[in-house]
Amino acid sequence: MGTDGSVAFLFTHCGQMLFAPGTNEAALMDAAIEAGADDIQSNEDGSIEVITPPNDFAAVKEALEKAGFKAEFGEVIQKPQNETEFAGEDALKMQKLLDALESLDDVQEVYTTAVIEE
Numbered sequence: 001m002g003t004d005g006s007v008a009f010l011f012t013h014c015g016q017m018l019f020a021p022g023t024n025e026a027a028l029m030d031a032a033i034e035a036g037a038d039d040i041q042s043n044e045d046g047s048i049e050v051i052t053p054p055n056d057f058a059a060v061k062e063a064l065e066k067a068g069f070k071a072e073f074g075e076v077i078q079k080p081q082n083e084t085e086f087a088g089e090d091a092l093k094m095q096k097l098l099d100a101l102e103s104l105d106d107v108q109e110v111y112t113t114a115v116i117e118e
Contacts, residue, residue, distance in 0.1 A: 011078035011081065011113075014052060014077065015052035015054055015061070015076050016049065019047060026053040028040070028048055035064060036056050036060050036063075038053060054076045057074075059092075078111040084113050084114055086114055086116050087118065
């Protein structure tokens with residue numbers, strides 16, 4: 001195991017908001033850019049992800065709510081720069097490891113680059 005922050009270079013500290021499929025992408029993009037968002041991405045499932053600087057997250061979220069957009073999920077996170085996909089037996093082992101880490105009393109948050117296929 002590494003020390004605190006030994007893999008921090010694998011993640012970007014940022015604010016993230018996810019909007020449900022069917023959200024008006026053009027209107028959300030205009031409002032997000034005007035509010036100070038860093039990036040807007042459309043996902044394969046039709047959802048839209050808005051990325052903000054961590055210190056501007058609350059202001060951008062408030063501005064988007066005033067514009068009529070309600071995020072399904074939103075918080076300041078450690079977003080992985082690259083993801084590693086796991087399936088089958090490897091996915092089960094990775095999920096077991098993540099569950100064990102999350103169950104530790106001293107662990108507050110677990111961030112991973114793993115994408116576990118269901």
